[in-house]
Amino acid sequence: RKEVEQDPGPFNVPEGATVAFNCTYSNSASQSFFWYRQDCRKEPKLLMSVYSSGNEDGRFTAQLNRASQYISLLIRDSKLSDSATYLCVVIPANQAGTALIFGKGTTLSVSS
């Protein structure tokens, strides 16, 4: 099992839809989790951290399920500008602040 796995998609949704992505990780001792966003041919940028208690930033909600070893990203009221690739990122155990492990990404396409 790979360290970080994501459904590559693409997820094709209309504007206004709610869409959710999951990401599974193999190392149960992993410490920190994040979602990054990457626009086509651009660099990745941090979207949000994922906290144990779950966290929300506007239309975006991130959740962590340690028991099942997955994190999720929920996007409500999708906008055209949400079209991008969403990368799940994990910091492995005993590697605090060092190399992040990136998932391959899930592609979202929002259409009008």
Place this chain on the structure above:
Amino acid sequence: DADVTQTPRNRITKTGKRIMLECSQTKGHDRMYWYRQDPGLGLRLIYYSFDVKDINKGEISDGYSVSRQAQAKFSLSLESAIPNQTALYFCATSRASGHVFTGELFFGEGSRLTVL
């Protein structure tokens, strides 16, 4: 101006040539990284450096070398380029361990390398 600058942005070269990708940053971060991105494979870590005297291999360091010339500069070299090193290369920075690590990497805009 970008906080993390990579040069060149695009390069086409031939098998066997030596190539250097350069990265400079104005963010004052101690930690710097080189990643490569391939379709279907995602971002993979090549090398990382926590300060000028610290160099660490990442997941896929074979065929690459790095130099940390100063806190702000981190270069990646391909001593003898081969076609399967064709990829999009990203430099990134983050804060040092003295700060709370927020998980945020700051990426450059990428260097697209094609090896023929």
